[in-house]
Amino acid sequence: MKFPLVLAFALISSACSLSADVATDFENKAVALTKNSEALAEPNRLHKLFDANWEYVMKTYPEFATTVGYPGQNDRWTDASSSAIERTKQINKVNLAAIRSIDRTKLSGDDVISYDLYLRNAEFGVEGDQFSGELMPVTQLNGVQQDPAQVIAQTQFRTAKDYQDLIARLRALPRLIEQNIAQMGRGLAEKITPPQITLREVPKQVENLLVKDPRQSPFLAPFKEMPAVISANEQAELKQTASDVFTREVEPAYQKLRDFLVTKYLPGARTSTGYNALPNGEKWYAFNARLQTTTEKTPAEIHQLGLAEVKRIRGEMEKVMQETGFKGSFKEFCDYLRKDPKFYYTKSEELLAGYREIGKRIDPELVKLFGHLPQLPWGVKEVPAYAAESQPSAHYEQGSLKSGRPGWFFANTSKLDTRPKWGMETLTLHEAVPGHHFQIAIAQEMENLPEFRKNGFYVAYVEGWALYSESLGYEMGFYKDPYQNFGHLSDEMWRAVRLVVDTGLHTMNWPREQAIQYFADNTPSPIDDLTVEIDRYIVWPGQALGYKIGQLKMRELRDAAQAELGVKFDLRAFHDELLKNGALPMSVLEAHMREWIAQQKSA
Numbered sequence: 001m002k003f004p005l006v007l008a009f010a011l012i013s014s015a016c017s018l019s020a021d022v023a024t025d026f027e028n029k030a031v032a033l034t035k036n037s038e039a040l041a042e043p044n045r046l047h048k049l050f051d052a053n054w055e056y057v058m059k060t061y062p063e064f065a066t067t068v069g070y071p072g073q074n075d076r077w078t079d080a081s082s083s084a085i086e087r088t089k090q091i092n093k094v095n096l097a098a099i100r101s102i103d104r105t106k107l108s109g110d111d112v113i114s115y116d117l118y119l120r121n122a123e124f125g126v127e128g129d130q131f132s133g134e135l136m137p138v139t140q141l142n143g144v145q146q147d148p149a150q151v152i153a154q155t156q157f158r159t160a161k162d163y164q165d166l167i168a169r170l171r172a173l174p175r176l177i178e179q180n181i182a183q184m185g186r187g188l189a190e191k192i193t194p195p196q197i198t199l200r201e202v203p204k205q206v207e208n209l210l211v212k213d214p215r216q217s218p219f220l221a222p223f224k225e226m227p228a229v230i231s232a233n234e235q236a237e238l239k240q241t242a243s244d245v246f247t248r249e250v251e252p253a254y255q256k257l258r259d260f261l262v263t264k265y266l267p268g269a270r271t272s273t274g275y276n277a278l279p280n281g282e283k284w285y286a287f288n289a290r291l292q293t294t295t296e297k298t299p300a301e302i303h304q305l306g307l308a309e310v311k312r313i314r315g316e317m318e319k320v321m322q323e324t325g326f327k328g329s330f331k332e333f334c335d336y337l338r339k340d341p342k343f344y345y346t347k348s349e350e351l352l353a354g355y356r357e358i359g360k361r362i363d364p365e366l367v368k369l370f371g372h373l374p375q376l377p378w379g380v381k382e383v384p385a386y387a388a389e390s391q392p393s394a395h396y397e398q399g400s401l402k403s404g405r406p407g408w409f410f411a412n413t414s415k416l417d418t419r420p421k422w423g424m425e426t427l428t429l430h431e432a433v434p435g436h437h438f439q440i441a442i443a444q445e446m447e448n449l450p451e452f453r454k455n456g457f458y459v460a461y462v463e464g465w466a467l468y469s470e471s472l473g474y475e476m477g478f479y480k481d482p483y484q485n486f487g488h489l490s491d492e493m494w495r496a497v498r499l500v501v502d503t504g505l506h507t508m509n510w511p512r513e514q515a516i517q518y519f520a521d522n523t524p525s526p527i528d529d530l531t532v533e534i535d536r537y538i539v540w541p542g543q544a545l546g547y548k549i550g551q552l553k554m555r556e557l558r559d560a561a562q563a564e565l566g567v568k569f570d571l572r573a574f575h576d577e578l579l580k581n582g583a584l585p586m587s588v589l590e591a592h593m594r595e596w597i598a599q600q601k602s603a
Contacts, residue, residue, distance in 0.1 A: 023087050026056035030091075030098040042106040046115060049098050050450040053118075057452075060088070063151045068444075068455050069402030074155055075168035077148070080137065080179040082186070089129045096122040113581060114450055116588060121452075124291055131284045135187035137180045138202060138261075139194050139539040144180045145205045145257065146387050148173060149218040153384075156403045157222045160230050163238045170219060170245045174253035181260050188268045192278055196269040197512060198535045201389055203266070206258040208386035210251060214243040218386060219250065274506040275541045285506045288542030292459045293549040294585035299503045302545055306499025309548060310522055313493045320489060323482045334524035343420045343483070348382060348413035354421065355380045355394075355411050358428045365476035366434060371572045372579070374441030376400075378407040378432055388414035392532055394427050396436040401444060407437040418526035422487035425478045426470045430491070435466035443582035453582045459543055461583040464550015467495055471555075490523050494533070495551070497522055498544035502537045512538065553586050554578065557593045564597050573600075 029052040032038070033045050040048065058065040062073035099119050107115055137143055148169070157163060187193045211217050215224070220242055226235045270277065275285040289299055297305075314330075321333050328336075337343060345351045359380065366373060376399050383391050391412055399407035409432045412419065429435055439462065444454050470488055479485040497519050504510035504518075512534060519530040537544050557578070562569045577596050584592070 022056060022059045023091050026052055027091060027094050030094045034094075034098045034101040036101070042103050043108075043111055045102050046107065046111055047450070049102070050114070050118070050452060053095060054451045056091070063147065066151050066155050066403075067398065067400065068451075069400035069405070074162065075165035075172075077169065077172050077176045080134070080176060080183060082134075082182070085134050089126075092122070092125045092129060096126050110449060110581075113584075113588060113592070114453060117453065117456065117584070120585060127287065128291070131280065131287065132187075132190065132192050135183055135190060135192040136194055136539075137183050138199075138265075140198055140201050140205070141391075141536060141539060143202070144173075144177055145202060145209065145254075148176070149209070149384070149386065150397075152219060152222065154397070154405060155222070156405060158227055158229075160234055160238065163222070163226070163230070163242070166222060167238070167242050167245055170242060170250055173219075173250050177253045177257050181257060184260070184265055188265065190279065191270065193265070193269040194539045195273050195512075196266060196271055197273075198539050199261070199266050199269055203258055203261045204389070205386065206254055206261065209254050210258070214246045217246055218384060220246060273512050273538055274509060276507055276509070282507070285541050289503075289545055292542040292546040294458050294460045294546075294587065295549060297549070299507045302499050302549070303503040303508070306496055306503070306548070309496035309552075310493065310500060313489055313496055314522065317486060317489045317493065320482050320486045324486070331521070334520075337420065337422060337483075337486070337524035338526050341417075343422055344417050345419070345421065346416060348416065351413055351416060351419060352380055352382060352411055354424055355409065355428055358425055359409075359432060361478075362428065362433055362476065366438075369472060369475060369572060369575055370434065370438075371576045372442065374438060374445060376407055376437070376441040376444070378409060378437040378441075380409045380411060380432075383410045383412040383414070385414070388412055392536070393419050393423070393529060394431050396431040396440075398436075398440045398444075401441075407432075407441060409437070415528060418528045420487070420524075420526070422483040423491060423525070424487070425473060425484045426488040426491045429470050429473050429476075429478070430466045433469075434472060435469040436462070438469070439465045439579055439583075442579050446580070446582055449582070456583040458583045458585055459546030460550035460553070460586050461589065462550075463547040464552075464554055464586075465579075467492070467547045467551035468554045471551075486524070490525065493523050494519075494525070495544075495547040498537065499548055501534065502542065502544045505534075505538060506541050550586065553590065557590065560594070561597050561600075564601055568600060568603075 030049065033049050036045060058070040058073060061078050062076045063078060065073035099115070099122050102115065104112065104115050138145065152166065152169070155162070155166065157166070209217065214220055223239045223242055275281040278284065286299060289302065290296060293302070318330060321330065326333050326336065345354065378399065394409060394411050397408045397410060399405045409428065443456070446454050470491060473479050473488060479488050501510065501515040501518055505515050515534045516530055519534065520527060523530070558574060561574050578593065581592065
């Protein structure tokens with residue numbers, strides 16, 4: 001999944017921030033709630049805090065507001081200045097004090113879970129403020145060279161005002177770029193940068209935005225087809241204004257960014273790889289591991305778990321290899337899967353059609369495993385060309401019922417000889433249904449819960465669910481072909497390998513080449529794909545740990561429910577219960593599901 005530009009609730013403030021008025025308004029409300037100047041009952045205080053904070057988050061992070069369909073924020077970008085970031089850190093402390101002032105013992109039902117989640121998020125927000133992530137605003141995965149175009153692609157355009165807002169956002173881009181350059185300059189001075197090797201494609205990503213014809217820019221894509229409710233004259237005027245802004249303001253700003261990257265940032269970026277080489281890096285990585293896994297497991301414990309899972313899955317893969325009749329070693333079989341042309345499409349349209357066909361086979365099977373299905377539709381698109389070279393084989397971008405935007409499964413059609421057919425079934429189950437699209441859409445559609453829970457994001461839950469969903473392919477009639485089955489096991493192996501290489505890179509001084517080789521020794525995926533993955537783990541430390549941790553916990557809970565309930569066990573009811581509360585930390589999920597199991601047993 002391609003993650004939201006700002007995770008719900010502003011868990012780590014260092015990406016961000018806001019206008020002084022918005023911050024002051026929330027601060028005043030939070031302080032009043034802390035003092036309980038209105039003598040409100042605890043549940044009322046809680047929900048007032050939720051509402052005030054959601055408004056604050058939406059106005060502080062307008063890109064996130066666009067993603068979830070919150071109105072009125074589509075003419076701005078997040079303020080990434082140092083002063084705004086420092087102000088956000090102050091607000092995080094005020095927010096933590098407000099939630100701590102509420103007496104949890106006087107809450108009941110869903111409010112208890114909501115309180116626990118809000119408190120956890122607020123505590124992590126304050127704890128994370130000691131780290132300087134704002135000094136690394138640009139990586140090969142995210143940054144001002146990619147994110148604005150992604151946000152514009154998610155925006156709905158129905159009226160002239162929508163296009164005027166886009167023009168306002170275009171005018172504001174140079175300031176955002178300047179702020180990012182300033183933060184990167186500070187990062188150079190403080191020796192806090194991404195590794196130099198991972199930045200190699202970033203100047204090219206910027207160059208891809210410097211088009212001769214403004215009409216071909218992804219920033220102006222919404223002007224290609226404008227709604228008929230806008231008159232022809234006004235359409236022409238809006239198009240011309242947007243083109244002028246792009247040519248005179250946006251393009252020069254991106255040229256300046258490109259020059260800064262080439263002449264200063266890349267030459268000055270660190271040559272080390274792991275986070276343990278950064279100031280306060282060991283503590284920073286341990287924090288990330290806790291945040292992303294929603295557990296207290298140490299990096300050393302996670303590394304050992306990864307080694308055990310790699311050994312287990314390797315045994316399963318070798319059994320399936322034998323089923324194919326292949327005569328040779330595991331390495332030779334992996335090389336065969338990487339290199340034989342029969343495993344690859346030669347046309348982009350064929351790859352996209354292949355994914356759509358798999359989706360059509362999945363949809364009718366869902367009712368066998370779920371009692372509740374989401375309303376939001378989904379579809380398949382290709383990854384935009386300007387970003388494709390450094391992106392993985394596929395990712396999901398969430399939709400929004402509020403803004404009328406479906407969820408999208410993005411398939412990477414670049415380098416087709418690295419996009420194997422044998423990985424397509426498991427990838428669709430993971431990224432679309434019943435994986436990311438299914439879970440996120442259900443969460444968005446939950447009733448009578450605060451917005452931060454509908455849009456909550458815990459990697460161990462969201463990615464753990466998607467990885468667990470891959471295993472449901474067996475019960476849905478998939479993986480009958482041994483190569484697709486091997487592809488599924490290969491994808492699970494990826495997530496096990498991640499536990500080993502992520503901790504190895506950031507706590508054990510593994511060289512990048514060692515991590516790539518370990519990946520290649522255990523999976524058949526093309527080397528280009530493995531390299532992109534390793535570079536992702538390098539710049540996004542700890543995130544890759546959540547997948548396997550979450551999947552193993554969900555499988556453990558399912559096994560426990562089956563063992564406890566016996567003939568009473570209903571898989572559809574189990575899945576509905578697992579999804580009904582939105583994303584949860586693993587400890588909260590386990591407590592809830594074990595309580596549900598006990599209730600079912602005594603019913």
